[in-house]
Amino acid sequence: MATEFTGGCRCGQLRYRFEQDGPLLNYCCHCLDCQKSTASAFADQLIVSTDALTLTGRSVTYSTERPSGGTTNNRHCPDCFSRVCNANTAYPAMTIVRAGTLDDPSEPEPFAHMWTSRKRGWIVIDPAVPTFAESPDPAEFMRIAATRRAG
Ligand SMILES: [Zn+2]
Ligand SMILES: [Zn+2]
Secondary structure, three states: OOOEEEEEOOOOOOOOEEEEOOOOOOEEEEEEHHHHHOOOOOOEEEEEHHHHEEOOOOEEEEEEOOOOOOOOEEEOOOOOEEOOOOOOOOOOOOOEEEEHHHHOOOOOOOOOOOOHHHHOOOOOOOOOEEEEOOOOOOHHHHHHHHHHHHO
């Protein structure tokens, strides 16, 4: 059964919606780039099918080259500068939506944490949740995500 999720930037100008089956696929990244780009301790992110995602409103794109390959295109609201989502040209089928932009913030616990080697010392992760010291192998990571999707 498909569920609709909605969200948007802080000022409400840039909005999005997507429908998907099953629970949200949210994970956290503790890398230093994510700390800088979120201006916070870690990034709380959602894997969303690019085909399922609809953005409405104006956006500006800030692009960064990934050391691991591809270009990450970050979509920001040009008025309040919230970063709403990003996608890597190496993985066009999926878009990473910033979980903090959801209208309903009652997301489930993350299915994984990555770059825990950069994690702030005061953050305690449930030992039952998989962690990766740096970037996980993409196939392994998506296998864990699929376990969440299957419930
Ligand atoms: Zn905005
Ligand atoms: Zn990161």
